[in-house]
Amino acid sequence: MRNTLIKVGVTGYFVSSEQNKNGWVKGVPGQQFSMFSYDFVESILSSKALPTLMPIVPKKFIKEQLRLIDALVLAGGEDVHPKYYETEHVNQEYKDTSFERDEYEIELIRQALDIGIPILFICRGMQLLNIVQNGTLYGDIASEISTKIKHLTVENRSKAVHDVVLKEDHFVSSLIGNTINVNSIHHQSIKHLGENLEIVGKSRDGIVEVITFKDREDIIAVQWHPEMMYQESGHAKSIFNWLIDKADANQKSKGGL
Known part of the structure; x- marks a missing residue:
């Protein structure tokens, strides 16, 4: 039984004044915003923990941000700019990227890994983890890989669209199963693959869907969106419960009440 309320940090979007120049988001034209998916708020609250939103701050404050939380979720979002994983096209213009978010989250990941809190990486978050560990990405699946699976399916965010087959006798498969059906929005x-990482699950066309560290059981990275499947999916609930249980155990091991 948990003795204290676990606080789970969640990353989100940064909307710049240029992006909101006409006031299409909220507020007045030119006003900047941090935005967070409410799916995370509901999933974390349903798992008996408290969501703590992580807006982009100067890097010197990240250490203090991390002191306020017991676990961390790196959420999905924009494309990661190719300058972080290739050199061929770094000078091209990419509209669906956020320099501010990339820079902040890369440093956030590095510091969070160092202090040893449990982390769940989702979609973009998994890709950033791979980059932090000196891995690379396919910039666009449809143009670089031959597959019949539609990995970018946005019509129904909670609908499962393809299988993921996981490595047997691994802590992740013991948690969510050897074969699961997931949504796909990427x-x-x-x-x-980045250094010291392990591939635990793939879709049937070979796309990497689950990775972990070789020597840690308090980190899971998935390519799908369990927060969007939380209401219907047992494996989505298991992932969030795992994160919060790990945070609780970590807190108790440090002498927390």
């Missing part, structure tokens, strides 16, 4: 994916 067009980038892991190409070359």
